[in-house]
Amino acid sequence: MTHSLAVDLGAITLLGALLALDRRAAFQLMLSQPLVVIPLVGLLLGCLPESIWLAAIVQLLWMASLTVGASVPPNETLASVVIGGIALLHARYFDGLDRATEALAVLVGAPVSLVGRWLDVRLDKENAHLAARADRAVAERDYATLSRLPLVGLMRTFVADGALVALSLIVGLALLVNLRPTPGGPVYEALGTVGTYILPALGIAVALTTLRRRRALALAGASFVLTFVGLLWLGRSE
Amino acid sequence: MSAQIDRGVLARILWRSFFFQAANNYERMQNVGFAYCIQPALERLYTGDDLQRAYERHLDFFNSHAYMTDALLGAVVKLEEDVAAGRTSPEQVRAFKATMMGPLAAIGDSFFWASLKPFAAALAVAGIFSGVPWAPIVFLLLYNLFHLGLRAYGLSAGYASGERVFEKICRIDLVQFSDRSHYLAGICLGVASATLLDTTLHGPFALGQGLEFVVLVGLVLILFQSLKRKLDMPWLLYGFSALTLSFVVGLNTFFPLFR
Numbered sequence: 001m002t003h004s005l006a007v008d009l010g011a012i013t014l015l016g017a018l019l020a021l022d023r024r025a026a027f028q029l030m031l032s033q034p035l036v037v038i039p040l041v042g043l044l045l046g047c048l049p050e051s052i053w054l055a056a057i058v059q060l061l062w063m064a065s066l067t068v069g070a071s072v073p074p075n076e077t078l079a080s081v082v083i084g085g086i087a088l089l090h091a092r093y094f095d096g097l098d099r100a101t102e103a104l105a106v107l108v109g110a111p112v113s114l115v116g117r118w119l120d121v122r123l124d125k126e127n128a129h130l131a132a133r134a135d136r137a138v139a140e141r142d143y144a145t146l147s148r149l150p151l152v153g154l155m156r157t158f159v160a161d162g163a164l165v166a167l168s169l170i171v172g173l174a175l176l177v178n179l180r181p182t183p184g185g186p187v188y189e190a191l192g193t194v195g196t197y198i199l200p201a202l203g204i205a206v207a208l209t210t211l212r213r214r215r216a217l218a219l220a221g222a223s224f225v226l227t228f229v230g231l232l233w234l235g236r237s238e
Numbered sequence: 239m240s241a242q243i244d245r246g247v248l249a250r251i252l253w254r255s256f257f258f259q260a261a262n263n264y265e266r267m268q269n270v271g272f273a274y275c276i277q278p279a280l281e282r283l284y285t286g287d288d289l290q291r292a293y294e295r296h297l298d299f300f301n302s303h304a305y306m307t308d309a310l311l312g313a314v315v316k317l318e319e320d321v322a323a324g325r326t327s328p329e330q331v332r333a334f335k336a337t338m339m340g341p342l343a344a345i346g347d348s349f350f351w352a353s354l355k356p357f358a359a360a361l362a363v364a365g366i367f368s369g370v371p372w373a374p375i376v377f378l379l380l381y382n383l384f385h386l387g388l389r390a391y392g393l394s395a396g397y398a399s400g401e402r403v404f405e406k407i408c409r410i411d412l413v414q415f416s417d418r419s420h421y422l423a424g425i426c427l428g429v430a431s432a433t434l435l436d437t438t439l440h441g442p443f444a445l446g447q448g449l450e451f452v453v454l455v456g457l458v459l460i461l462f463q464s465l466k467r468k469l470d471m472p473w474l475l476y477g478f479s480a481l482t483l484s485f486v487v488g489l490n491t492f493f494p495l496f497r
Contacts, residue, residue, distance in 0.1 A: 024259050024262070024304075025257070025259055025260045025262075026256060026257050026259075026260060027256045028256075028259075028304055028305070028385070029378070029381075029382055029385070030355070030358075030377070030378060030381050030382065030385075031378070033359065033377070035359060035362055035363070035373075035374045035377055036374050036377070036378060039374050048371075049371065052366055052371050052373075052374075053366065055366070055374065056362075056363045056366040056367060059359055059362075059363055060363060060430075061471060061475070062471075063356060063359060063360075064471070066347075066351040066352070066355070067351070068347045068351055068352075069301075069343065069347065070267065070301060074472075098442075099441070099442070103479070106475070107475070107476070107479060110472055110475060110476075111472070113472075114472065124262055124263055124264050125263075125264055127261055127262060127263035127264075127270075128263045128264060128265045130261040130263060130270055131261070131263045131265050131266050131269060131270055131297070134261075134269070134270045134273060134297055135297060138273075138290060138293040138294055138297060139290075141289075141290060143277070143281070143289075143293070146270075146273060146274065146277065146293070147274060147277055149261050149270050149274065150254075150257045150260035150261050150270065150271060150274050151260070152261070153260040153261035153262070153270075154257065154260045157260075186486065186487045186490035186491065187483065187487060189486060189490060190482060190483045190485075190486035190487050190490075191483070192442065193482055193486050194478075194479045194482050194483070196438055196441055197438070197450075197453055197454060197457060197482070198457065198475075198478045198479055198482055199475075200434050200438070200454070201454055201457035201458045201461055202457075202461050202471065202474055202475060202478065204427065204430070204431050204434070204458050205457075205458050205461035205462040205464075205465055206461075206465060206471055207356070207359075207360060207363075207427050207430075208427060208458070208462050209462065209465050209466065210352070210356040210423070211356070211420065211423060211424050211427070212352070212420070213417075213420060213421075215421065215424075216420050216421050216423065216424035217424060218424075219421055219424035219425050219428065220424040220425065220427045220428040220431075221428060222428065223424070223425040223426075223427075223428030223429050223432075224427075224428035224429070224431045224432045225428075225432075226428075226432075227428060227429045227432035227433065228432040228435060228436070231432060231433070231436045
């Protein structure tokens with residue numbers, strides 16, 4: 001079991017470092033969004049169905065994380081790899097996955113987004129050397145070196161993000177396993193309440209801040225009421 | 239298409255543009271990426287000192303939206319062709335890049351980051367809460383239909399129209415698309431909230447007697463107002479979680495709420 005856990009940790013690290021490249025350095029196909037990252041981690045660990053709900057909640061929480069202009073927002077990709085990784089590893093190797101465990105995984109993994117932002121800034125600062133090397137390559141008419149510089153940038157991002165993911169997964173999983181309270185106790189119930197009410201409500205609130213027009217907010221309110229009434233009418237709700 | 243810049247060269251530029259931000263740096267932002275992307279065209283058009291000077295002008299400061307840069311790359315390749323043929327000056331290329339990177343970035347930020355991404359994500363989240371497990375695939379397909387389509391179109395339209403590329407991009411009317419996807423994002427978020435509430439009513443942590451409605455809607459409104467007042471998401475996450483833990487544990491100790 002220990003061997004398999006180590007292999008899974010390595011596989012999640014590799015997947016996370018690859019997906020982190022998609023966030024800005026390469027492609028930007030949105031494979032780096034929590035909505036995709038967490039189900040991919042779930043697919044890797046063989047627990048895809050358990051990953052979907054968590055993916056939606058984490059996506060909402062970091063919905064406003066946009067790389068507009070030269071701004072460097074919190075790194076939602078690294079956070080979602082760690083949150084999804086520790087929650088789903090807990091589901092596979094320890095004691096399943098429920099709202100309380102998901103809430104604890106989010107609370108443990110959320111700071112990774114801020115460490116990830118710090119790392120992004122560091123990498124951009126370090127990349128000043130690449131601009132200087134490009135100048136030198138052109139001065140020396142060594143154009144083959146110029147064509148290799150983006151690869152150097154990719155490798156730096158891959159290694160740095162991979163190291164952060166590996167470290168965060170180990171620390172995060174240890175924290176999750178040791179901090180998770182016994183089911184049925186008051187702390188467990190309280191974490192379940194955080195997972196059921198606070199995380200979705202905060203996620204929806206964050207997502208609503210991305211709507212900059214009053215009319216879009218009004219449409220959100222109207223569609224909420226109509227859908228809820230519709231669900232009541234269909235008898236799905238009490 | 240000239241004899242020198244054929245479809246193969248444009249295809250290589252398109253492929254390289256996916257790595258446009260790989261060497262992003264604070265000094266000159268995406269300058270290395272721009273030079274890397276346009277390299278196949280420069281090597282086809284110039285040799286010797288001319289090639290060196292061409293590289294030098296593309297290592298200037300450059301900062302734009304990654305997806306919209308394909309349109310600019312196409313137009314700059316066209317301009318470089320004119321420079322190589324002696325029809326325009328190299329300074330015109332520099333001036334054109336400096337003038338266009340800002341407006342194209344503004345269009346890209348407003349359409350992709352502020353409208354399409356929230357809409358596609360909100361649609362997928364609403365799908366997940368409604369029990370559609372393959373909703374993330376819809377998110378990827380919807381987003382990349384516009385993303386990849388605009389990249390390929392931008393490069394081709396940029397090369398075909400040169401300095402008039404901005405008119406071509408404006409003709410697509412991305413601003414109107416932006417508005418519509420913004421409103422659709424609002425609708426999807428409303429649907430997502432309602433289905434989430436419906437799920438909570440039937441979950442293991444349901445409070446009963448319709449309290450879920452009051453709690454969830456009240457929380458969303460309080461948190462939304464807090465975020466609008468510039469309180470960060472992590473602060474609210476930890477603050478409200480600590481409050482909930484204290485409240486529920488305290489309440490449970492004196493008045494057992496959960497069975």
